[in-house]
Amino acid sequence: MSADHTAPIPHVSEFKRVYVWELPVRFYHWVNALCILVLTVTGILIAHPPAIASAAEASFGYWFGINRFIHFAFAYLFFFNFAFRIYWGFVGNRFADWRNFFPLRRAQFRQVVDVLRVDILQAQDKPIMAVGHNAVAYFTYFAMFWVFVFQVVSGFAMYASMSTSWFPQLFAWAVPLFGGDYALRAWHYNAMWFFGLFTVVHVYLVFYHDYVEGHGVMSSMVGGWKFLHADVLKGSGKSWFSTKPAPAPKPAPAPRR
Amino acid sequence: MSLASAPSETVPTVYEQIASRGVSRREFLQFCGWMAACIGLDNTASAQIARALETKKRIPVVWMHFQECTCCSESFLRSSHPIVADILLDKISLDYSETLLAASGDQAEKCLHDTITKYKGEYLVLIEGSVPTGAEGAYCCVGGKSAEQILEEVAKDAKAVIAWGNCASSGCVQAAKPNPTGATPIHKLLHGKPLVNVQGCPPIAEVMAGVLVHLLTFDRIPQLDALGRPKAFYSRRVHDTCYRRPNYDAGLFVESFDDENARKGYCLYKMGCRGPTTYNSCGVIRWNGGVSFPIQAGHGCIGCSESNFWDQGPFYQRLASFPGFGIETTADQIGLGLGAATVAGIAAHAVMTNIRKRHDIGEHPGESSDLAPPSAAHEADRPKEDRS
Numbered sequence: 001m002s003a004d005h006t007a008p009i010p011h012v013s014e015f016k017r018v019y020v021w022e023l024p025v026r027f028y029h030w031v032n033a034l035c036i037l038v039l040t041v042t043g044i045l046i047a048h049p050p051a052i053a054s055a056a057e058a059s060f061g062y063w064f065g066i067n068r069f070i071h072f073a074f075a076y077l078f079f080f081n082f083a084f085r086i087y088w089g090f091v092g093n094r095f096a097d098w099r100n101f102f103p104l105r106r107a108q109f110r111q112v113v114d115v116l117r118v119d120i121l122q123a124q125d126k127p128i129m130a131v132g133h134n135a136v137a138y139f140t141y142f143a144m145f146w147v148f149v150f151q152v153v154s155g156f157a158m159y160a161s162m163s164t165s166w167f168p169q170l171f172a173w174a175v176p177l178f179g180g181d182y183a184l185r186a187w188h189y190n191a192m193w194f195f196g197l198f199t200v201v202h203v204y205l206v207f208y209h210d211y212v213e214g215h216g217v218m219s220s221m222v223g224g225w226k227f228l229h230a231d232v233l234k235g236s237g238k239s240w241f242s243t244k245p246a247p248a249p250k251p252a253p254a255p256r257r
Numbered sequence: 258m259s260l261a262s263a264p265s266e267t268v269p270t271v272y273e274q275i276a277s278r279g280v281s282r283r284e285f286l287q288f289c290g291w292m293a294a295c296i297g298l299d300n301t302a303s304a305q306i307a308r309a310l311e312t313k314k315r316i317p318v319v320w321m322h323f324q325e326c327t328c329c330s331e332s333f334l335r336s337s338h339p340i341v342a343d344i345l346l347d348k349i350s351l352d353y354s355e356t357l358l359a360a361s362g363d364q365a366e367k368c369l370h371d372t373i374t375k376y377k378g379e380y381l382v383l384i385e386g387s388v389p390t391g392a393e394g395a396y397c398c399v400g401g402k403s404a405e406q407i408l409e410e411v412a413k414d415a416k417a418v419i420a421w422g423n424c425a426s427s428g429c430v431q432a433a434k435p436n437p438t439g440a441t442p443i444h445k446l447l448h449g450k451p452l453v454n455v456q457g458c459p460p461i462a463e464v465m466a467g468v469l470v471h472l473l474t475f476d477r478i479p480q481l482d483a484l485g486r487p488k489a490f491y492s493r494r495v496h497d498t499c500y501r502r503p504n505y506d507a508g509l510f511v512e513s514f515d516d517e518n519a520r521k522g523y524c525l526y527k528m529g530c531r532g533p534t535t536y537n538s539c540g541v542i543r544w545n546g547g548v549s550f551p552i553q554a555g556h557g558c559i560g561c562s563e564s565n566f567w568d569q570g571p572f573y574q575r576l577a578s579f580p581g582f583g584i585e586t587t588a589d590q591i592g593l594g595l596g597a598a599t600v601a602g603i604a605a606h607a608v609m610t611n612i613r614k615r616h617d618i619g620e621h622p623g624e625s626s627d628l629a630p631p632s633a634a635h636e637a638d639r640p641k642e643d644r645s
């Protein structure tokens with residue numbers, strides 16, 4: 001816990017393999033990533049359609065219509081995937097627990113300070129006691145949660161008037177709230193930029209953590225496993241919200257071949 | 258109250274008035290059918306409308322003008338159908354209207370006063386223009402009273418209130434930022450009265466007539482959307498009824514007003530057309546008796562039936578300028594700026610990481626694969642090799 005820059009990370013033999021991200025969480029992550037990618041690309045195309053010179057009659061083409069259709073279809077997928085993740089926040093393991101995302105405990109804020117000092121400003125070098133995400137990440141995802149909510153509400157609200165289905169109508173109240181479709185559309189578009197910026201930082205930080213710490217953060221979203229120092233695991237026993245029994249750092253199973 | 262204010266025997270029905278103006282039975286029925294179609298009702302409604310106009314006494318109407326340009330009146334008076342402007346309103350019902358009244362001064366004020374006292378609970382108030390609330394209402398006064406006072410007085414015993422146009426419905430240009438006079442739409446000042454927002458700058462004459470005929474026929478205000486606009490006319494976007502829509506779906510867009518695509522009549526989306534976010538009947542009823550509408554004339558919709566449309570400019574650009582960043586700055590420019598800043602920050606951070614965290618990065622003693630036992634048993638069983 002010292003600011004000793006020369007302290008090497010703990011020895012390899014002290015690494016434990018920990019199952020952090022359950023399959024539904026990983027599934028959610030990648031479906032979500034796909035949805036955001038598709039929604040962003042189709043959304044940008046809707047906002048800035050390229051000039052395609054065509055001599056054909058309009059009735060022969062429908063690419064812009066199809067583009068919008070993809071946007072709407074993925075919007076549904078995005079929403080239900082998101083809803084599923086919220087559900088998983090109540091039944092999943094303690095790393096997926098919804099309470100991690102809410103700023104509720106002082107310990108979380110202490111970790112925010114730690115992360116800022118260790119990872120962002122790099123004024124200090126010490127292991128951060130985080131098995132799941134660290135507190136900064138959880139809070140960022142919580143902020144993103146609200147952007148998701150906004151995109152879902154604003155998107156379906158605009159969609160409501162061209163749909164006869166009951167589902168989008170549930171969101172129609174957002175149009176008068178913003179004074180009309182145009183303002184809502186503008187904010188729906190502006191919020192899209194959040195995802196672009198988020199992705200850049202998110203991907204960079206995954207690289208960063210994998211590079212510096214060697215915990216296998218990047219592959220953890222594929223296989224679910226992280227490789228953590230024993231002392232980090234000990235620290236995590238004092239989880240912010242340990243209603244569920246912490247998975248005892250079991251001996252790493254024999255490597256599968 | 259209702260007894261005292263019951264219209265006297267001498268008040269003729271709407272039809273009687275129309276007939277006395279020399280309109281034939283055939284023309285009258287044509288008008289009823291046409292109105293029914295406009296309001297979006299089925300065939301039987303035209304008989305209902307005819308019966309209503311034949312049996313019902315005229316509704317007393319007062320037409321108030323506040324902060325406005327009179328384009329709503331103009332639109333209404335220029336309706337293609339003579340019954341609408343000439344008869345339904347001007348000759349029959351209009352008891353008070355600053356613009357059309359022959360009387361002036363005290364006489365005009367008396368007209369208004371008489372109507373609202375004599376026909377308590379029966380008269381309609383049609384309002385053109387917004388109400389300035391700044392400077393205690395000094396920006397718009399008629400007969401020594403502020404618009405706000407007049408509104409309160411006139412609306413108190415009204416049967417229903419119709420807000421004509423964007424001014425009365427959402428403040429239009431005078432409520433655009435910075436809204437120096439504190440222009441306020443009627444719905445924000447008036448509570449507990451049936452109120453219809455007939456949006457548009459101006460609204461289409463047929464729409465205005467349709468709302469009046471609906472009130473006359475069914476004795477209640479039409480079904481409204483969430484922004485108080487009659488659903489019959491404002492439930493679909495201009496975009497959904499636009500004849501250029503196939504070009505939109507095919508991705509064929511006008512790129513500049515003088516290009517070949519404009520000549521071919523492609524979609525005006527990229528020229529800033531607000532059709533996709535504007536609810537109105539322009540694509541169906543069109544203007545000037547169905548002659549044309551802005552998009553047909555080659556100009557994008559500016560969204561005049563939506564609130565705050567003046568603040569959502571420039572009109573010739575799809576994306577509005579970003580609030581607080583000057584007129585030409587769009588969300589894209591801000592987003593790209595933030596993106597560049599983020600990438601620069603990341604690059605700096607990556608460099609710093611390689612310097613300050615150099616002791617964490619790369620191979621450490623004991624981490625070489627050469628040193629690992631060939632078939633790794635449990636880590637606990639590993640030989641001690643801590644020689645850091």
Ligand code: SF4
Nearest residue numbers: 496499524525530532
């Ligand atoms: S011209 Fe405007 S309203 Fe018509 S299809 Fe294009 S975007 Fe829609």
